[in-house]
Amino acid sequence: MSGRLEFRIFGPELAKQRNILSTQFRSRGKETRSDLYFLGRHHSLSYKLRDSAALDLKELVGHEGKYEHWRPCGYCDLPDTGKAIVAAFPGNAALPDLRHGFEYHAPELTAEFVRNGFRAVLVQKSRERFCSERCLAEITRLTTDFSADYWTIAIEGSNAADLDRLGSKLGLTGWENQSFPAWITAQVSTTPRPEKNSPI
Secondary structure, eight states, X not given: OOSEEEEEEEESOOHHHHHHXXXXXXXXXXXXXXXXXXXXXXXXXXXXXXXXXXXXXXXXXXXXXXXXXXXXXEEEESSEEHHHHHXXXXXXXXXXXXXXXXXXXXXXXXXXXXXXXXXXXXXXXXXEEEEETTEEEEEEEEEESSOSSEEEEEEEESOHHHHHHHHHHHTOTTOOOOOHHHXXXXXXXXXXXXXXXXXX
């Protein structure tokens, strides 16, 4: 089964974990971007619009102990036609019903998701990634409409034993593993939904 194992935590500071990563691990670089998450009925599907330039989909396909197993299921650069977008995500019934001959930019595609019952939530990210043996780790500072300043730290890889060792070094023992879709849904659960035809 393709994909990766992931363990992710969220918090207002995460100072201990951030300090360990920044002082004891080698950085792979930094990036800043805006991701628009489309929240549906199931947290097992994660549609994300990256910097208004590409749509991707990851699916939660199982668990290995405390780790979630996420698999990439499609990717499409924008703008593109509805036919090309549908073809990039084969067999996924959750995709909105797109007009095959119409060229979709980010606003039009967002409106289609919202009309089909998704909630669009913008998350600004400042992320730094690190290497650790056969695993990756990342620190990301988040800014959203519902939280001005929050942090998330994630570790990912293909082997649970490697992740166990990295998680122990970072002090992740006892923390809850929570995906981006699950965390965002929990944060906005008491926030009024936008109007049906709103672009975001």
